[in-house]
Structure formats: structure tokens, C-alpha cells
Amino acid sequence: MLGYNKCIDLAVIECTTDVCWEFNQLRSRIRTEDIGRLADSLLQKSPLEWPMALVELQNGCMSGRLLTHLNFRVQQYGLSSVVELKLQGPFPTLSLKPLREIVKEHRIALRTARCIEYVGNKAWNCALKKVTALPIHIHAATLVLDAFDCSPKQELAIARQDIIQRIKGIIINFLQDWENLLLNSVKEQFAAIGSRLSIEAKAV
Secondary structure (H helix, E strand, O other): OHHHHHHHHHHHHHHHHHHHHHHHHHHHOOOHHHHHHHHHHHHHOOOOOOOHHHHHHHOOHHHHHHHHHHHHHHHHOOOOOOOOOOOOOOOOOOOOHHHHHHHHHHHHHHHHHHHHHHHHHHHHHHHHHHHHOOOOOOOHHHHHHHHOOOOHHHHHHHHHHHHHHHHHHHHHHHHHHHHHHHHHHHHHHHHHHHHHHHHHHHHO
16 A cells, blocks of 8 residues: 555656646747737637647647546556546636637727828828829838827737736636646545545455
8 A cells, every 4th residue: 555655646746847848948939920920810800820839729639639648657557447537627728719809909909090190191192282292102101100109000019028928828728727627636536545545445
């Protein structure tokens, strides 16, 4: 019994370390460029292009691979006859729907800035044409909006950065929820086996 308890303790340490390592690797695979593409897709109302690491986690490829590895650890410690680890849900889901309203507000601000820029430039050039009788095109409204940090280009940069930071927060929380779920699941299953073996030993 003491031998089993020692093996369980060591297996728990190994398995939880492996889970943490796997999620650190997963986080390192998600690049800033990937998050930027998601932000652009939200602003443009185009299909979302999720990072492959998140796709693998969502469709079970990553968790299946990790489970196989963890059960190999169990086998290494001679515990395969008493425990087979399983992934127990419900599993976290990833969604950017909470950003719907803030993205809508950014789109409105962008449309407003573009309308002001277009109308302002048009009015200025029409006025110049009347004075000079020449088709002169000076983007005066664009220059003014740039000076006050509210041009469409600047509004887009602000919107994009805001959405990128919000997406990062959602993904960080999602991965942390997954990692915590797996760590707790592994610990609970080993604890259950330890308790069962202890009861069986006392009954003998």
C-alpha cells in the first residue's frame, strides 16, 4: 500500500507538470499576428480564422494527445492496473460574442470618421474649384482630423488595438480554465484511486 501511495504521489507530480508544460507550449504557438487577424475579421464582419493551436484544443486533438501521454505516465509508475485517466467535462468553450457590442461601437466610430473625412474633403475641394476654377484636390479634412488624432486611420488603429487586447484577455482566461480543469481532473482521479486503495487495504 505504501508503495502505491508513493507511486501515486509521484505520478500526480509528473502528470500535473506535463499538463502545465503542454499549455505553456500551446500559449507560445498563439502569435500576435493571429490575434490581429481575429480583430480584423471582427471589424470587417468576415469569417474568423482561429489560431491552429486553439482549433486543436477545441476539436479534441490536443486533449486526446495529452490524455494518451498522461496514461503513459500512469503505466510508467505501474499504476495502469488501478487507474486509467479520463478527461472529465464540461469543457470550456471559446467565443468572441462578448465583444459584439464593443465591436459595433468601434464600427460606428469608424463610419462616422470616414463620413466626416469624405464630406469635409469634398466640400473643401468644391470651394477651391469655385475660387480657382481648377480641379485642385487637397485633403484638408484628412489633415485636420489627423491633427486632432481622430482620422479614420487613427480610429482604426485605436479600435484594432482595443479589440486585440480584449481578444487576448478572452483567450488567456479560456486557456487558464482548460488548464485548471485538467489539473483538477487529474488530481481528483488520483485522489479517488488513493482513497479506494486505502479502503481496500484496511478491509484486508
